[in-house]
Every structure is written in structure tokens, then in C-alpha cells.
Amino acid sequence: MRVRKLTFAVLAVAAGLSLTACNGDDLAAQSDGASASSASTSNTTSASTGSEQGGSEQEGATDSAGSGSGTDAETATCRxxxxxxxxxxxxxxxxxxxxxxxxxxxxxxxxxxxxxxxxxxxxxxxxxxxxxxxxxxxxxxxxxxxxxxxxxxxxxxxxxxxxxxxxxxxxxxxxxxxxxxxxxxxxxxxxxxxxxxxxxxxxxxxxxxxxxxxx
Missing domain, CATH: 2.60.40.10 (Immunoglobulins)
Structure with missing residues (x-):
């Protein structure tokens, strides 16, 4: 009878350790997934902001180039x-x-x-x-x-x-x-x-x- 109790105890401990390991893996996976999701969101936001800034700079460059087209030159001297x-x-x-x-x-x-x-x-x-x-x-x-x-x-x-x-x-x-x-x-x-x-x-x-x- 004592041997059977010990066997059950050993099995229970092993099952507990297995469950703990599985839970630990799940938590680590969840943590890694959350980090990856956060990094992806950060990168997307950064890229979006950079694109908006780039568009603004390009529009500014276009406006700058478009303005100052120059005034008509003075009439030339008759040769x-x-x-x-x-x-x-x-x-x-x-x-x-x-x-x-x-x-x-x-x-x-x-x-x-x-x-x-x-x-x-x-x-x-x-x-x-x-x-x-x-x-x-x-x-x-x-x-x-x-x-x-x-x-x-x-x-x-x-x-x-x-x-x-x-x-x-x-x-x-x-x-x-x-x-x-x-x-x-x-x-x-x-x-x-x-x-x-x-x-x-x-x-x-x-x-x-x-x-x-x-x-």
C-alpha cells in the first residue's frame, strides 16, 4: 500500500512539473508575441510618420521650386x-x-x-x-x-x-x-x-x- 501511494505521489509531482513547464512555455510565447506585436506597431507608426514627414518635405520642395519663377527681364538695348x-x-x-x-x-x-x-x-x-x-x-x-x-x-x-x-x-x-x-x-x-x-x-x-x- 505504501508503494502505491509513493507511486501516485511521484506521478502527481511529474504531472505538476509537466504542467508548470507547459504553462511557462505558453507564458513565454505570449510574452514574445506581445513584444513582437508591440515592435511591429512601433515600426508601423514610425514608418507612417516618416512617410508623412517626407511628403510634407517634398511638397515644400515643390512649392519652393514653383515659386520665384522670375520676373520678366528688362528690354534689351537695340544693337x-x-x-x-x-x-x-x-x-x-x-x-x-x-x-x-x-x-x-x-x-x-x-x-x-x-x-x-x-x-x-x-x-x-x-x-x-x-x-x-x-x-x-x-x-x-x-x-x-x-x-x-x-x-x-x-x-x-x-x-x-x-x-x-x-x-x-x-x-x-x-x-x-x-x-x-x-x-x-x-x-x-x-x-x-x-x-x-x-x-x-x-x-x-x-x-x-x-x-x-x-x-
């Missing part, structure tokens, strides 16, 4: 090669002085601006004679393709009865340019002889001849 340059006699009978109008016509295919005074030199039998600026105020003139503007040249008429100084050509340099155009002189053929103390020829700003502006 000599883009201009058709002509000269005509505008002296009226009875005037005390002679006058010539020089016209710049824009043929460059785009808008351009002329501002200030052109350079003017008369080629004469006594050498080149540079015209002086008249001192008139000057505003920039913007020419569309095909439009034109004129300025005036005023010079003394040779009423001395002498042969004077022969004019053989006209050299014009557009404002803010260095390339010149040589034209035939359309005015009176001579200038009176002077003492050489200064230029007797003056040039006006853009718009100082014709209609006073673009036409």
Missing part, C-alpha cells in the same frame, strides 16, 4: 546690327540753321530700347568733326519690331560766300553701342570755316526729330 539707319534733310527754307534727321528702325524681330544720345561724326575735307550733345532731357524709347524713332542734327549753314568745309559723310553710332554706320550726308554740302574753338554741330536725344518719339 547696331538690328537697326536700319537712314538720314534725311529736314531743313526748311528760311531757317538760320540746317537740320538732318537720323532714323533708327527696329528690324531685330523683338522689342528693344534706345536711350540717350547717339554718337555723330561728320566726315569733312578738314577731318572728322564730332557733334556735341544739345543737353536736352532724354527718356528711354522702346521700339517694337518694325517701329522707328528719329533724332536731329543741327549745323550752321555756309552763308559766307566762301567755299567752306566740304562734308563727305555721316558716321552714326547708336546709343550704348560701339559699332558705327556710315551714311551719305543728305544736308548742305559745306560748313562755314570756323576758328576751331569748338564744334558747330549739335545732336539731339532720341525722339528729338520727326514726331518726337516712336512711329
Amino acid at each position: 547696331t546690327d538690328e537697326l536700319e539707319v537712314t538720314a534725311s534733310d529736314t531743313t526748311i527754307t528760311g531757317d538760320a540753321e540746317g537740320s538732318v534727321a537720323v532714323t533708327f528702325k527696329n528690324g531685330g524681330g523683338h522689342d528693344c530700347t534706345l536711350s540717350g544720345y547717339a554718337g555723330v561724326d561728320l566726315k569733312t575735307s578738314a577731318g572728322d568733326l564730332s557733334a556735341e550733345r544739345s543737353g536736352q532731357a532724354s527718356d528711354p524709347v522702346t521700339l517694337k519690331d518694325g517701329e522707328s524713332v528719329s533724332f536731329g542734327i543741327v549745323y550752321p549753314l555756309n552763308d559766307s560766300g566762301g567755299s567752306g568745309v566740304s562734308i563727305t559723310g555721316l558716321v552714326v553710332t547708336p546709343p550704348n553701342e560701339t559699332k558705327s554706320v556710315t551714311l551719305a550726308w543728305p544736308g548742305a554740302g559745306t560748313l562755314p570755316v570756323t576758328d576751331g574753338t569748338g564744334s558747330s554741330v549739335t545732336v539731339g536725344p532720341m525722339g528729338s526729330a520727326g514726331q518726337g518719339g516712336a512711329s
